[in-house]
Amino acid sequence: MTAAALFLAGPVISLPLLGAAVIAARPARVATGWIAFGASVGAFLLSCRLPGAALQDDVILLDPLAAHMTMLTAFVGATTFWVCRDHTGDDVDRRGGGTRHALALICLGATLAALMANNLGLVWACMEAASGAAALLIGLPRTQPAARAAWRFLIVGGAALALALFGTILLTLAALPVLGPVPAAMSWTGLALAAPAAPASLLSLAFVFLLVGYGTKAGLMPLHTWLPEAHAAGPTPMVAVLTGSVLNVALAVLLRLRAVVAVNTDAIAPGPPLMLLGLLGLVLAGFTLWRRDDARHFFAVSAVGQSGVAAFAFGLGGAAAVFAGVLHVTVHTLARTAISQCLGGAVFRGGGSRFADLARPHLPLALTLGAGIVAVAGLPPFGLFSSEFLIANETVRRLPLLTLPLGLGLALGGWALATRLVALLVAPNSERGPAPNLADLVPAWLHLAGVLLLGLAMPGAVVAWLTTIAAGAS
Amino acid sequence: MSPAVLHDPTALLGSLVLLLSFALLAGRHPYALANALAAQSVLLACALAWLALRQGTPPLALASALTLAAQGVAAPFVLRRQITPGDRRRWTEPVRRRFASVVLGILLVAICASVVMPMRFPAGALTRESTALVLAVVLLGLLVMILRRQAAAQLAGFLSMLNGVMLAALELAAMPTVLTLTVVALTLISCAVLGVFSVGIRRIDGGRVAA
Numbered sequence: 001m002t003a004a005a006l007f008l009a010g011p012v013i014s015l016p017l018l019g020a021a022v023i024a025a026r027p028a029r030v031a032t033g034w035i036a037f038g039a040s041v042g043a044f045l046l047s048c049r050l051p052g053a054a055l056q057d058d059v060i061l062l063d064p065l066a067a068h069m070t071m072l073t074a075f076v077g078a079t080t081f082w083v084c085r086d087h088t089g090d091d092v093d094r095r096g097g098g099t100r101h102a103l104a105l106i107c108l109g110a111t112l113a114a115l116m117a118n119n120l121g122l123v124w125a126c127m128e129a130a131s132g133a134a135a136l137l138i139g140l141p142r143t144q145p146a147a148r149a150a151w152r153f154l155i156v157g158g159a160a161l162a163l164a165l166f167g168t169i170l171l172t173l174a175a176l177p178v179l180g181p182v183p184a185a186m187s188w189t190g191l192a193l194a195a196p197a198a199p200a201s202l203l204s205l206a207f208v209f210l211l212v213g214y215g216t217k218a219g220l221m222p223l224h225t226w227l228p229e230a231h232a233a234g235p236t237p238m239v240a241v242l243t244g245s246v247l248n249v250a251l252a253v254l255l256r257l258r259a260v261v262a263v264n265t266d267a268i269a270p271g272p273p274l275m276l277l278g279l280l281g282l283v284l285a286g287f288t289l290w291r292r293d294d295a296r297h298f299f300a301v302s303a304v305g306q307s308g309v310a311a312f313a314f315g316l317g318g319a320a321a322v323f324a325g326v327l328h329v330t331v332h333t334l335a336r337t338a339i340s341q342c343l344g345g346a347v348f349r350g351g352g353s354r355f356a357d358l359a360r361p362h363l364p365l366a367l368t369l370g371a372g373i374v375a376v377a378g379l380p381p382f383g384l385f386s387s388e389f390l391i392a393n394e395t396v397r398r399l400p401l402l403t404l405p406l407g408l409g410l411a412l413g414g415w416a417l418a419t420r421l422v423a424l425l426v427a428p429n430s431e432r433g434p435a436p437n438l439a440d441l442v443p444a445w446l447h448l449a450g451v452l453l454l455g456l457a458m459p460g461a462v463v464a465w466l467t468t469i470a471a472g473a474s
Numbered sequence: 475m476s477p478a479v480l481h482d483p484t485a486l487l488g489s490l491v492l493l494l495s496f497a498l499l500a501g502r503h504p505y506a507l508a509n510a511l512a513a514q515s516v517l518l519a520c521a522l523a524w525l526a527l528r529q530g531t532p533p534l535a536l537a538s539a540l541t542l543a544a545q546g547v548a549a550p551f552v553l554r555r556q557i558t559p560g561d562r563r564r565w566t567e568p569v570r571r572r573f574a575s576v577v578l579g580i581l582l583v584a585i586c587a588s589v590v591m592p593m594r595f596p597a598g599a600l601t602r603e604s605t606a607l608v609l610a611v612v613l614l615g616l617l618v619m620i621l622r623r624q625a626a627a628q629l630a631g632f633l634s635m636l637n638g639v640m641l642a643a644l645e646l647a648a649m650p651t652v653l654t655l656t657v658v659a660l661t662l663i664s665c666a667v668l669g670v671f672s673v674g675i676r677r678i679d680g681g682r683v684a685a
């Protein structure tokens with residue numbers, strides 16, 4: 001590892017882990033939330049140095065994609081720790097707050113490390129660490145649903161990661177004759193060089209296993225079952241946001257993997273399987289949404305569908321589709337996080353997580369939640385409309401037949417969301433519980449403002465930045 | 475010594491591991507699963523130890539001891555401890571499903587062989603036969619996890635899947651560091667899962683997880 005890489009990436013990864021260590025070692029439970037918030041904000045501020053640096057060595061890869069995803073994850077983590085700085089707005093029991101923050105910080109640190117790692121083995125190890133911390137976090141409420149969700153998360157995620165490791169071993173074997181020493185054969189940069197000459201059959205087999213493994217972590221449809229349960233059972237904003245970050249890591253891995261395998265013309269074409277899984281997820285999520293009454297389940301299923309849209313765009317390939325896909329991941333992460341952050345307060349005040357119980361808790365909260373739903377539904381003023389429009393546009397241009405399932409899935413999901421929005425807004429005003437602290441809503445407003453800006457008037461610098469990412473990753 | 479001769483003991487141990495995967499698939503009672511898992515892990519640890527001896531790599535020997543302790547001794551112990559003598563019947567799976575699982579397993583092995591055998595492999599690293607074998611062990615572990623509803627059986631399937639991945643790493647004998655790291659990482663994971671299982675099993679609906 002070079003000194004420059006250590007200087008740039010090291011603090012971003014180690015600050016959350018350091019925060020977790022401080023929380024764990026501290027004798028009295030004071031300022032847990034503030035320590036966690038400070039550590040995550042520090043990680044975000046330090047990650048803002050990454051876009052300028054383009055470097056790679058045997059451990060760290062800082063290309064535009066890694067820098068972008070790292071900043072996004074750190075930002076979303078920081079705002080969520082702000083909402084969770086004290087325990088109001090959260091319906092889970094308030095004991096064990098320190099443990100919760102420490103686990104969440106470990107999960108965040110491991111996620112950031114996975115995004116910047118230039119070694120498939122390291123990516124795998126970081127994903128495993130993040131999953132372990134997340135499983136413990138999900139099981140923390142010590143209720144039966146939480147224990148079952150944690151077990152499901154652990155066992156499904158564990159199986160997925162075991163398959164991913166098997167795929168990694170096969171991929172290493174495929175690259176080994178070309179590259180020789182092991183660290184190079186497991187690095188993204190080395191694999192990109194080795195892929196054209198690697199044995200095609202081995203490469204294809206490795207791709208299938210990595211697709212199933214990381215596809216499960218990305219919440220792609222037949223393999224998504226762990227996600228809704230985990231979102232519904234754990235401490236609301238934290239689990240939803242952190243498992244959402246794991247989703248993004250897996251999507252980034254799939255995008256990189258696609259680029260590696262696509263180079264070898266004899267190997268399996270990586271696009272169609274990705275597109276198939278993505279479309280399947282989108283359409284099935286569109287149907288499933290109509291049957292979900294629990295708000296947390298509902299938004300988790302919606303996340304599965306949106307993850308499918310991103311996977312579809314990545315599978316489509318080409319600079320324009322990857323541009324749209326990365327934009328989609330970005331705006332959806334922001335909007336989804338805003339909803340999760342509001343939902344904690346809404347569920348807490350409404351007395352239950354079914355839509356009927358949410359019953360328009362308080363006006364600012366309800367309006368923010370409503371704006372979030374409009375954003376996730378892909379309706380015009382917000383950024384998801386732009387990204388979905390770009391993806392649909394690219395589909396019409398290149399594979400017109402696939403527009404049908406894509407449109408069906410988007411329309412079904414958007415319609416289901418709009419129905420819930422109307423129900424939420426016409427419900428009687430319950431005004432139960434204490435009024436929400438407006439400071440807790442600030443992150444959600446910040447996220448939604450970002451999504452709105454990206455939808456209405458995307459700054460030229462952002463366009464140039466996303467174009468760079470797409471050029472590097474396609 | 476020639477590489478072909480050196481390869482033989484691992485190949486034999488690998489086939490026995492595959493056979494024990496079937497024992498896992500057919501086992502009706504958690505005791506049977508625990509025994510099959512223990513035997514499988516001991517075989518794997520033997521293969522690792524043999525490789526460590528041949529290559530003279532102490533860390534690998536340590537990793538093999540770790541595997542033996544975690545997968546071969548601790549895991550079966552934890553699995554057995556979950557069953558109170560009174561409710562043995564509750565833990566026994568119906569026979570019909572057991573027959574179907576074995577047939578499915580045989581089909582799966584056939585599919586693995588037919589997928590891998592026509593492939594072209596780089597010389598030296600991994601043979602077709604061992605890839606097919608390892609693939610079958612991993613997928614049979616997955617099949618156990620999918621077919622069983624009990625948390626204990628799912629855990630046994632998961633651990634057997636980890637054994638399969640370790641066996642795959644074993645084939646990368648030329649890279650002892652990677653192999654050692656893989657084995658240690660997987661052993662840590664199995665310990666973590668075992669810990670969660672033994673602490674939380676009472677809350678995971680008395681050992682039953684709806685799929």
